[in-house]
Amino acid sequence: MSASIIAAGREERGVYENPSNKGRSRPGAVVRLFLAGWALLAGFGARAAEPPRGEWTMPAGDYATTRYSPLADITTANAARLHPVWTFSSGVLGGHEGQPLVIGQTMYVVTPWPNVLYAFDLSREGYPLRWKYRPNVSPNAIGISCCDVVNRGAAYAAGKIVYNLLDGHTVAVDATSGREVWNVQSADLGNGETMTMAPVIIKDRVIIGASGGEFGIYGWLKALDLSDGHVLWTARNSGPDTEVLAKPGVFRAPYDEGTDLGARSWANDSWKTAGAPVWGWISYDPELDLLYYGTGNAAPYNAEQRLGDNKWTASVLARRPGDGSLVWAYQFTPHDNWDYDSTGAMVLVDLPIAGKTTHALVHFDKNGFAYTLDRTNGKLLSATSFVPVTWASSIDLTSGRPVLVDAKQTGATRGNVTGICPSLEGGVSPSSPPAYSPRTHLFYSSTNNLCMDFESRRSTRLKGTPYMGVNSPYHPGPGGYRGSFMAWDAVSGRKVWENKEDFPTWSGALVTAGDVAFYGTLDGYFKSIDARSGKVLSKFKVGSGVIGNPITFRAPDGRQYVAVYAGYGGDWALLTGDIRSEDPADVRAPVDYMKDIGRHTSQGGLIWIFGL
Amino acid sequence: MSGSWLRRAIMLVGLAALAACQRPPPAPAPADAAPPAVRYVDHVAAGEVLPPGATPQNPHRGDAAVARNGALLFNSMNCDGCHGTDASGWVGPALGDGRWRYGGSDAEIFASIYYGRPKGMPAFGGTLGPEGIWTLVTYLQSLPVPKDEATESWEP
Numbered sequence: 001m002s003a004s005i006i007a008a009g010r011e012e013r014g015v016y017e018n019p020s021n022k023g024r025s026r027p028g029a030v031v032r033l034f035l036a037g038w039a040l041l042a043g044f045g046a047r048a049a050e051p052p053r054g055e056w057t058m059p060a061g062d063y064a065t066t067r068y069s070p071l072a073d074i075t076t077a078n079a080a081r082l083h084p085v086w087t088f089s090s091g092v093l094g095g096h097e098g099q100p101l102v103i104g105q106t107m108y109v110v111t112p113w114p115n116v117l118y119a120f121d122l123s124r125e126g127y128p129l130r131w132k133y134r135p136n137v138s139p140n141a142i143g144i145s146c147c148d149v150v151n152r153g154a155a156y157a158a159g160k161i162v163y164n165l166l167d168g169h170t171v172a173v174d175a176t177s178g179r180e181v182w183n184v185q186s187a188d189l190g191n192g193e194t195m196t197m198a199p200v201i202i203k204d205r206v207i208i209g210a211s212g213g214e215f216g217i218y219g220w221l222k223a224l225d226l227s228d229g230h231v232l233w234t235a236r237n238s239g240p241d242t243e244v245l246a247k248p249g250v251f252r253a254p255y256d257e258g259t260d261l262g263a264r265s266w267a268n269d270s271w272k273t274a275g276a277p278v279w280g281w282i283s284y285d286p287e288l289d290l291l292y293y294g295t296g297n298a299a300p301y302n303a304e305q306r307l308g309d310n311k312w313t314a315s316v317l318a319r320r321p322g323d324g325s326l327v328w329a330y331q332f333t334p335h336d337n338w339d340y341d342s343t344g345a346m347v348l349v350d351l352p353i354a355g356k357t358t359h360a361l362v363h364f365d366k367n368g369f370a371y372t373l374d375r376t377n378g379k380l381l382s383a384t385s386f387v388p389v390t391w392a393s394s395i396d397l398t399s400g401r402p403v404l405v406d407a408k409q410t411g412a413t414r415g416n417v418t419g420i421c422p423s424l425e426g427g428v429s430p431s432s433p434p435a436y437s438p439r440t441h442l443f444y445s446s447t448n449n450l451c452m453d454f455e456s457r458r459s460t461r462l463k464g465t466p467y468m469g470v471n472s473p474y475h476p477g478p479g480g481y482r483g484s485f486m487a488w489d490a491v492s493g494r495k496v497w498e499n500k501e502d503f504p505t506w507s508g509a510l511v512t513a514g515d516v517a518f519y520g521t522l523d524g525y526f527k528s529i530d531a532r533s534g535k536v537l538s539k540f541k542v543g544s545g546v547i548g549n550p551i552t553f554r555a556p557d558g559r560q561y562v563a564v565y566a567g568y569g570g571d572w573a574l575l576t577g578d579i580r581s582e583d584p585a586d587v588r589a590p591v592d593y594m595k596d597i598g599r600h601t602s603q604g605g606l607i608w609i610f611g612l
Numbered sequence: 613m614s615g616s617w618l619r620r621a622i623m624l625v626g627l628a629a630l631a632a633c634q635r636p637p638p639a640p641a642p643a644d645a646a647p648p649a650v651r652y653v654d655h656v657a658a659g660e661v662l663p664p665g666a667t668p669q670n671p672h673r674g675d676a677a678v679a680r681n682g683a684l685l686f687n688s689m690n691c692d693g694c695h696g697t698d699a700s701g702w703v704g705p706a707l708g709d710g711r712w713r714y715g716g717s718d719a720e721i722f723a724s725i726y727y728g729r730p731k732g733m734p735a736f737g738g739t740l741g742p743e744g745i746w747t748l749v750t751y752l753q754s755l756p757v758p759k760d761e762a763t764e765s766w767e768p
Contacts, residue, residue: 143694143704143732464734466693574702578764585713586705599766
């Protein structure tokens with residue numbers, strides 16, 4: 001079965017009604033009927049019948065962002081035999097976040113800047129390239145990206161591979177021929193916007209957002225038309241209701257009243273440079289027809305320049321994909337003054353809570369708390385810490401707000417505030433998405449055990465330059481380890497087991513129906529573990545630290561494989577400059593809290609495939 | 613905001629800092645002269661013939677008060693957001709290690725800031741003007757350069 005045949009089988013995806021498309025052909029009754037069927041069939045958690053997913057067609061594997069695969073050839077009984085069967089240098093040294101896609105007989109890999117797209121033929125020995133696509137992407141983007149030149153992956157639909165370029169373009173490439181179908185400018189590099197997130201495609205809409213929380217951007221989410229890339233709607237994450245697309249009768253905040261919350265919760269007009277980037281993951285519930293995404297930090301880091309709650313930074317927003325309208329929003333960290341982005345995945349699962357099945361949304365926030373919300377209305381069901389937390393003592397379930405620890409609040413007049421846990425790398429990095437198994441009913445997530453001091457000062461907004469104002473050195477957290485991989489029960493809100501790791505753990509998670517979970521470590525081990533106990537079943541030292549997300553697929557030879565990127569970077573490319581060797585003009589001493597990482601890894605982009 | 617507004621604001625910051633230092637502003641001698649041509653000493657010249665172009669000298673080199681102003685400018689112009697606190701390196705390279713991607717002469721550092729560089733270093737010539745840029749150059753040149761230690765060892 002070739003990729004083109006598979007693509008052809010999916011051409012009909014249905015479309016949304018769209019006011020801006022008046023005059024275009026309308027979807028007919030047949031398409032509407034198809035839509036209803038499609039919504040029912042869409043793989044969704046454990047409820048719907050799962051198609052045998054040998055492919056990996058969207059960033060997180062499914063719309064619910066569970067990173068769960070029904071493949072079960074690899075089991076706890078045989079995973080010890082896992083070994084590398086193939087590896088390929090991407091030729092790029094930036095941090096390799098994100099994950100490949102597997103469609104039909106082809107594996108697609110997007111590299112960090114310069115954002116090369118490789119298409120590997122999985123049906124031939126050695127997986128040779130079918131083609132590669134090298135877009136013309138501006139090197140200026142290197143300096144406008146806050147935290148390495150990463151890319152979190154591509155999306156697939158209707159025969160197109162769609163992804164974002166670091167310089168703010170979105171491209172669609174024909175999945176069969178490798179020819180560019182469209183290439184549009186989505187973000188404004190001159191205003192500090194870059195693009196690192198993986199788009200998600202919902203029917204005929206490509207949903208995208210911009211990075212730039214460190215550059216004082218005016219954060220947004222956009223829907224592009226899958227057929228030609230034109231903008232269908234733009235929703236801001238702050239500002240008056242007209243900008244936020246909060247419409248009367250549609251939007252209802254679970255814990256707030258009134259209009260223009262996204263403007264009134266900011267001193268003066270500071271909402272115009274809010275930050276609130278969208279650089280993480282997007283999930284979608286076809287039955288509710290709601291998409292969910294998290295927003296990043298408020299800008300600048302010196303929170304005294306933007307008094308107020310600063311809605312909707314550090315929040316989760318639920319929108320209608322059709323017109324972008326906001327349905328509900330919940331803010332995890334009001335008046336963020338620690339760079340606690342909430343861009344981590346919003347995992348959609350149905351959980352038995354207080355005796356009844358609840359349409360839940362589970363989120364591990366940078367701020368150290370794991371949240372369970374009712375995804376129909378944004379109401380908070382539970383929030384407990386999963387790493388040491390000092391900035392708040394708890395989250396109040398009545399008001400939905402954190403109970404703050406005054407001594408850990410920051411701002412230019414507060415000087416150097418010490419001992420804040422977690423660090424601004426987060427209890428888990430949003431770039432390290434969790435997995436959920438409907439078999440074990442557990443979540444799996446990397447964590448960081450780091451704390452920080454935070455000394456902020458006034459910052460000047462100067463377009464195209466950083467808008468931060470902070471010095472925030474890190475320290476290892478309590479306990480003598482710096483990261484872990486854990487299993488989490490979202491119903492009880494407790495950690496079930498935890499594998500402590502010497503270094504912060506920055507890979508995404510994968511879990512399969514063979515009850516095997518997978519993750520990688522910063523010092524370059526790729527591990528398979530028993531999803532019920534955490535016992536390590538196999539480990540292999542790949543060529544560089546792992547900050548990418550493992551996936552699994554069934555290859556044309558009928559066997560199950562696991563693929564993951566190696567490629568140290570992300571924030572660590574900045575923080576631990578001694579792991580870089582490509583620039584003789586930039587030689588840095590190791591950082592004091594991670595003096596030893598340079599001994600175990602250096603930069604390098606590699607794609608690995610493991611099999612039995 | 614217009615560039616001229618910004619420039620005035622930045623000049624005010626600079627003047628306030630100067631006042632705090634109780635020092636008169638330095639003589640503006642060649643500061644407002646034409647910027648140098650893009651020409652790096654480190655480049656290999658074909659036929660050993662250098663292209664023509666000015667090679668201006670930093671009029672403030674070694675002036676501690678100007679360097680202190682430069683440190684303020686380094687933060688207020690958000691240079692630290694890319695090059696790190698005390699220019700120790702972040703997404704942009706470290707600037708206090710004595711090693712330079714685009715050359716470390718007065719004119720080369722000036723040109724890097726004035727015109728920007730192709731990997732994302734913004735051009736600051738428009739907002740800062742030559743005097744502001746020499747102030748930054750003076751700060752960077754005032755940073756203590758550690759011994760160039762090419763070896764990092766984990767052996768005892």
